[in-house]
Amino acid sequence: MPQLDVDGAALTYDDEGPRDAADVPVVFVHGWTANRHRWDHQMTHFAERRRVIRLDLRGHGESTGAGVRTIAELASDVLTLLDHLEIERFVLVGHSMGGMISQTITLAHPDRVERMVLVDSIARMTYSRGRGLLMAASTLVPFKLFVATNIRRAFKPGYPREEIRRHIRDSAQTSREVVMTLYGAMRAFDVLDRVGEIRTPTLMVHGYDDIQLPVRQMLRMAKAYPDAEVRIIDAGHELPVEKPAELTETLDRFLTRAS
Template sequence: MPQLELDGAALTYDDEGPRDAVDVPLVFVHGWTANRHRWDHQTAHFSGRRRVIRLDLRGHGDSTGAGVRTVAELAEDVLALLDHLEVERFVLVGHSMGGMIAQTIALAHPARVERMVLVNSIGRMTYSRGRGLLMAASTLVPFKLFVAANIQRAFAPGYPREEIREHVRASAGTPREVVMTLYGAMRAFDVLDRAGEIRVPTLMVHGYHDVQLPVGQMLRMAKAYPDAEVRILDAGHELPLERPAELTAALERFVTVKP
């Protein structure tokens, strides 16, 4: 597994597919407590004919390091990796927190982003008073229970319980400092008022049953985008796991260059 040493961290990444492909590379960014393998289905599908890059964010998966306090700092890590790989222009695909990272990059470096796909992501986390109190209280429970509560509710009803337990165990392996710090970073993330500045073609794919980042919040963001398409799938917050083939098909339609 190749790694990039960066500011006290070692970022593990995969760089697959032909370097001489006509289309620009696809760059996949996972979400909170996840890892680059969220994108296994999409990587297998696309890497036969175009370059595909995915990474484990700092402190996640096979990457080491901590210390990042904001989504913008995670975006800097992603850009540092792309600069290291000499990738100037790309299609960004981000899930959940990864979509927040993608929006941050698109705002700061619009010329580098050819297209963007936001999967179960939003531009501002908005809570009702009741949900805000519930989320605040959840940080007071033991760490493993906090992680389990958040991951379990990410899946739509009917998703296999044993698979959910596996994802809970994997997420709980993320260092506590990373989990809690980035939980706060997501709650503080807010670019909704700047959504109109993001003029790259954007696909927003969301799960109808997403209670982590409700679909209504995504639709509010979509209204502000000058060039956005929306797809709603029968799933919860974990579309890359719950509906991998459907997500890949949606990506295929959006990123394939038409003659």
């Protein structure tokens, strides 16, 4: 797999599909503690007829590097990779934190983003006082327990336990520094007051039983968008792996629909 050196990090990525396709490339951006393989089903489907790119974000999966402090810095890494690949215009598909990265890129470079898909993502994390205190307290537990608890909560009850354990093991490979720093970066992320500026055709796909980023918070964001399509799917927070075929079909309809 190819890698790109970016400011002290080696970013691992996949670049698949026909280079001469008429449609612009699709760029898949994973979420917190995850890796590019969250998008396996979507990559296999879309690479048959258009160019598709995915990467392991800095400090995640098979990418190295740490020291990133903000969502904007992760967005800069994604743009650096796309510039390296000489991709000027593209579709962004971001899951969870990847959706925050996608919004950041779209706000900064609206001319480069043809369409955007936000999967289980929001523009501002909002907590009640009680949940805020609970979330703050959760950072004080042992690191492996902190990761396991957050990953377990991401799946709708009833999802196969062995699959959840596999995702916990994958997430636990992410360093404590990266996990905790980006946990804070997500809690600080707030572009809700700016999403009204986005004119890019946008699809918001959300799991009905997402308790990490509840659907009501996504709907609050959707109200602020000038023109957004919303799809709710019977799943938790991990739509790309909980309902891969349904998500792929939803993306396909949105990406092939005339503007």
